[in-house]
Amino acid sequence: MSISAATIQVRQASVADLEALAPLFDGYRQFYGKPSDIALARAFLLERFEHNQSVIFIAAQPNGIAVGFTQLYPTFSSVSAARTFILNDLFVATEARRGGVGIKLLQAAAQFGRSVGAVRLSLSTATDNETAQALYVSQGWVRDTKFYAYSLSL
Numbered sequence: 001m002s003i004s005a006a007t008i009q010v011r012q013a014s015v016a017d018l019e020a021l022a023p024l025f026d027g028y029r030q031f032y033g034k035p036s037d038i039a040l041a042r043a044f045l046l047e048r049f050e051h052n053q054s055v056i057f058i059a060a061q062p063n064g065i066a067v068g069f070t071q072l073y074p075t076f077s078s079v080s081a082a083r084t085f086i087l088n089d090l091f092v093a094t095e096a097r098r099g100g101v102g103i104k105l106l107q108a109a110a111q112f113g114r115s116v117g118a119v120r121l122s123l124s125t126a127t128d129n130e131t132a133q134a135l136y137v138s139q140g141w142v143r144d145t146k147f148y149a150y151s152l153s154l
Helices: 015-031 038-050 101-115 130-138
Strands: 009-012 055-060 066-077 082-092 120-122
Touching (some): 009 101, 015 038, 015 055, 015 066, 015 082, 038 055, 055 101, 066 101, 082 101, 101 120
Antiparallel strands (some): 009 055, 055 066, 066 082
């Protein structure tokens, strides 16, 4: 049975949502090849909440069961001299995919960014995650063709 986005409510999460978010965050990490570790998921999210280091939106069914989340990390653009956010995580439970839940989460993130005066949201996704890429493009996201991304493992 698929879940329709029409019945899904998206709202900003709080520490009270930790137990609902932890399994989703664990599933997100597993999607990217990490082993399941619910304790790590819970501890990581708790630290983000306790230190106000991210903004999380949760998507839930009318019965309260969480089916997705997105997490934004605040940052700034020196060139724009303005606030921006990195949309670092977007995850929808398997049973809720392809029903519009991801769209609702992206829309909530964009609305939040606008409401706090951010000039941009940015994200990265795997080059082979064509489903996610199509979702982002359908919502007005534009692939960066001017900059390369680099990382340094520490």
